[in-house]
Each structure stands twice: as structure tokens, then as C-alpha cells.
Amino acid sequence: MRVALVLAGDIDSASGGFYYDRRLRDRLRERGHAVAVVSLPRGSYRERLAPNLRARRLADRLSGFDVVVEDGLAHPSVLAVNRRVDVPTVALVHMIAWRARAARRTTETDVAGRVRTEIGRRGVAAVERCFLRGVDAAVYNAETTRRDAAGLGGPDRYLVAPPAGDRFEPAIEASGIRTRARSGPLEVTFLGNVVPRKGLDALVGGVARLDPDEVDWRLTVVGDRTVARDYAQSVADAAATAGIDDRIRFAGRLDDEAVAARLRESHVLAVPSRYEPFGMVYLEAMGFGCVPLATTAGGAAEFVRDGESGLLASPDDPCAVARALRDLDDRDRLAEMGVAARRDYEARPGWPETLDRVVDFLETEADAAAAGRRKPREAEP
Template sequence: MAILARKIKVEKPKILISTPLFPPQAGGPATYSKILFEYLPGRGFEVSLAKFSSISFLPKLLSHLAYFLLVVLKSIGADIVYAQDPVSVGLPSLLAARILGKRFFLKIVGDYAWEQGVQRAGITDSLDVFSKRSEGYPLLVAVLKRVQCFVASRAERVVVPSRYLKNIVSNWGIAEERIVVIYNAAEQVKVLDSKESLRKRFSWSGPILASAGRFVPWKGFDGLLRVFPRLLESYREARLVLIGDGPDRARLESLAARLGISGKVFFTGRLPRKEALEHIQASDVFVLNSSYEGFSHQLLEVLSLSVPTVATDAGGNAEIVEDGKSGLLVPPGESGPLLEAILKVLENRRLSAKLSRCGKERAKEFGGERMLDAITKLLFS
């Protein structure tokens, strides 16, 4: 029978961070876990890691069993287990914590059931609708919804990186007072080469638009491709650079061909972080055309590079970008406002310079110290 977790006051709490990703892998959980691993020891914690990536080479069912055993072993000496998603690492981490009587905290950065439903089960509901609806979904999606709700409901506290996600998780039936908003930190990134030298290295000329992310439906790459021919009417030398990879890549390349813009659109594939940032640094406008974002760590990185940014006001984007100051916000799924915003940045040098300057300053507001102060206070509570 599970032993209920109890709050243990110790001088130097031991925390186990269970995470699906860790550098050199890319992604928000990897970056966040790395920051905690490196900086929490300076705030009075002993920190250890349980990385799902360390056993992901195993067959699927076997890898989940192996990960559960890994978390159990690493939890024995821990006081707190802090899981970085509610399903793949969250469920085994919760079970291990309950068995061993450890405090359990959970980080949620998105709705995994919805994401899988959109990719694999043809779900067309928006996330806001999906988070409130409990019936009528395929078995896989229904199971994933139950799992993430089960894990979240049994966490001592659920940490989310935006007010938007707090609303989503509260729609699952989790009490609002148990959901804590702690904004993710932005690492201040610096590309050593200048924009001009990078463009020379890449043999780029003319206006360059960049976008990056996983090629999945809600990232809006198809909408950006459909807008691009209209941009070419004003800027014939413009190019669109798409950084990343994913299940939609073949479909997006086919769409570019049908639109007759294949020679103007460059799919870089997945790049190491430094190279991806160099491509973004060399661009004139960065576009985030997503219809859903819990909290975009990538958006913070782009702002810190002083690259003028156009983003949708979907999800947590509006909590990062101050429209007209640190970036331009447009409604998701609307091509007219998206094109208009891109043209504004390209045509108005004063506006472009303002967005660059204010974007960099805005990114600094999401500092690591503030995030670490908040998580330290929460875990010591």
C-alpha cells in the first residue's frame, strides 16, 4: 500500500528531477532541467537526475518499465520528486513517490493528450475546448487525458509557466490554489558573429524571414508558407528559412512546391542549438505563427538576440511579447494581419530597431534569479 508523502524539514533537501529530455537534447524541459540541476545546489538543495532519454533506446513498453525502476532507485535517497511532464515521466515518478513516501511536484508545459490527439487521432478541437470536454474522444486520447489528470491531481503543487496554462490545467479539475505560475527563465544567448558576417557565411541577400520549431500542425508553418507568395509581390528577393523537423515536414515541402516557392524556402532540418541561433540572428524577422503555445522558451531566446519578432497572440505568447513594443502580435490563423505585420517590420526601420531593442530588454525580465527564487520558495514550503 502506498505511503502518503509527508513534508520533511531537512537542512539540505534532496530533490530528484525526472525529465524526458536533457542537453544536448533540445527543448524546453531540457533547458529548464539543466538550469535546475546547475543552480539549485547553490540554493541549499542536493540535486539528482532521472533522464528518460537515458533508457529511450529500449523498446517502448520496456523503456517505460525501466524508467519506473530507475526513478524508484533514485528516489530512495530523495526528499522530493519533481517531474517535468505529466505522462511519460510523470506517471512513473508519481508511483515511485507514493510508494516511497516522497513529496511529489509536477511541471506542466502543455497538454500532451491534446497534442497526441491532433497528431495521431485527427482531433480538431482547440485546446481551450479540449481541456473542458471529457467525453467523445478516441480511446488513446481518452486514456492520455485520464493519465495526465490523475497525475496532476495527486501532485502537491503543479507548476506551470504561464497564466494561460494555469487556466488550461484548472479546466482539468485541478484546484487553482494548487497551480503555481512560475515563468521560465531566458538564458541570455549571444551569437559571436555579427549579422552581416553570418549572412555572408550563409550567402544570404535580400529580406530573410526565419521560423523554427517542430513541424506539427499547431505551429502554423503551413499558414506562413501560404502568406509568403504575397510577400514576394513586394520583396522579390525575400527568402524564408524554416529551422527544425517533424512529422509534417514532407507535407510542408510538398505545399511549398505547389505554391511555386520551393526555390525561395529553405528547410534546414534539425540544427544544433548554436547553428539554429546563428540562422535566426542573421534574419530580418522571426515569425512564430503558432495556434497554441503554453510558454515559448524559443520566443524568449529570439528576443534576447535582438531579432524583430512577429508572433500570434495564442496561449502564453501575449505574456511575453508586448504588442508594438517588444514585438508585434497578430491573431492566430489570419493571413492578412500576419502579412501586414511582417511588411511593417521590413518597411519601417525605426520600428524594426525599436522591436530589436525592446525585445532584448523584455527577455531580461524573465531572468533566472526570479525563477529560481520562486521554485526555491515553493520547494521549501
């Protein structure tokens, strides 16, 4: 099977979605399939619409494959392309773009600015609707994502294949989790790009509400601070204003080995995102017996059992974050939740099992089209 993997930007970029793409590319090759990565421009939303002006050229190229897999991030770039491709197209949807855009905090204070923001969100929803209605099938990273896509007219043929959490394959026993839980200050880690959607400001607002005489805590922020510089600086300024900057360490981006070392030392992984379609980072932390403080906005509730193997907090609610961290400073409870988190992690399928389901799905789509049992959408003449 010849597969084109279409995405926006560099497949080696650091994000959960691109990590999924890389693992899928490698698994397809391990299964004997030829994979070509087709990288389209990644810039502003308007810039990502530009490839539609060269749709016929790209469509001719993609029509030489048996199946075309399109990372959902590239959806603005392939609208006109998909109408011309005469082989099956399968969307690989890691998040719903309009929901991610709606989760951004707007700095607009005037009515006209807010109207422009809302028009932009509706425009993204309209483009994404066209994309999802124009593909033959889809692979979703979570049931929550599938439901959101269905509301936009997503295809009838689909597979839900959540990411695995075994990138680090940590070896830790229940006894070690319990021992760590009862030692030192409450070690909290934030892991992700420092951008508004990830909710670091709500986390800093939450720890600022903790009485240091009651909860002795430390926060380590792991993630790129250059993606949204103004936002990152505003969070650092808020920490300084609250007088807690001496308890917060901004570690920047770390390689996998350093990330694993940090999670091995952490009690809590706190990422109170405004929208997290799945939250692979929560699952990876659970492998270390690290208790996730996750968001209710998205798919984390599909694998984080609130109050048992982790805690779920409403986004944009520093008070909820503070309450959760106070609860987790009960070290006996922290220990048992850490053990439960590790147990739930162990019960999840690993990457080979997850990706084999995706490869099987793609093979079915390609074989059915080749045999004439299932025709892709009719391409434009």
C-alpha cells in the same frame, strides 16, 4: 536537500522544456543540493504508461529523496508511483499535454477515425487530471499553463516561474537593430522542430501569399525535419508547388552558436504554433532585437506586446501570417518594434533569478514536510 528530477527521455534532448530541466538541475547543484536525474521511457503515450506496472519499485527508490520533481512530460509514467511515494512531489509543468494533442492536425477523414482521435485526446486529459490531482505542488512555466492546470484540478500550492531568454546573452545596441531593419530582404526565421504543432505549414502558406514585387523576403527553417518526416516533406512539397522553394532554406538542426548567428541576422522570428505554452524561443529572439511573430494560442501574450514588441497571429491562419509580414516590411516600424523587443527582453528576469525562485519553492516544500508542518499525500499502504 536530496532531489530526484524525474523526466521522460534524455535530459540533453533539444527542447525548451529539457533546457529548463537542465538549468534547474545545475542551479540546484550550485546551491548545494544533491540531484539525481531519473529518466523514464519516452515513446508512445501507451509506452509511457508502462512504468506504472513497476510502481512500487520506483516509488521505493524515490521515497529516499527529500523532494521529487516530475517533468510534466513524464506524467503518464508516475500515476501509480505518486500514490506510493511518501515524500513531497512537485510537478514541473512546461505544457498541458491534452492541449498539445488537441493542437495536432489530424489526417483522419472518416467519422470513425475522428472519433478515435477525440477519444485519445479525452484519454490524455483524464490521465493528466489524475497526475495533477496526485502531486503536492507544481511549478508552471506560464500563467496560461497554470490556468489550464487549474481546470484539471491542479494543486493548491504552486509557483509560476517563466523561462528566461538569456541563453545567448546577445550584445546589440538600438542603433544596430535599426540599421539591420533597413537592410536587405526581409529575413524571416522559423526555429523549432518541424512538427505540425509548430505551424510551419501556416507560415509557408503565409509567405506564399506575399507578392514578391511588394515584399522581398527570405525564410530560413531551423529545426529537426526527422521528427515528423511526412509532415516535413508535405511542407517542402507545398513550397515547391507554390513556386517559392527558391526563397526557403531548410537548415536543419543547428548548435547554439549557429542559432545565435542566425538570430543576429534575422528581422523576424516567425513560429505561428497551434499551441505554444510559453514560447521561450520568442523571448530569446527578442534579445537580438528580432521581432517575434508569435501565436495567440498559449502564453506568448504574457510577454509579447502585440503591435509594439511583436505581433500575435491566430494559429492555422496563413492570411494572418501574410498580413503580419506585410506590416513588418515597413522598415521604420520594423526598426522600432525590434528596439521595443530588445527593451522588453532586458526587463525580464534572467535564468539565475528565475531558478532561485524555483529552488526556494522546493526547499520550502521539503522543509515543511520534514518538520511535519505539511504532509505529502498519504501514500498507499
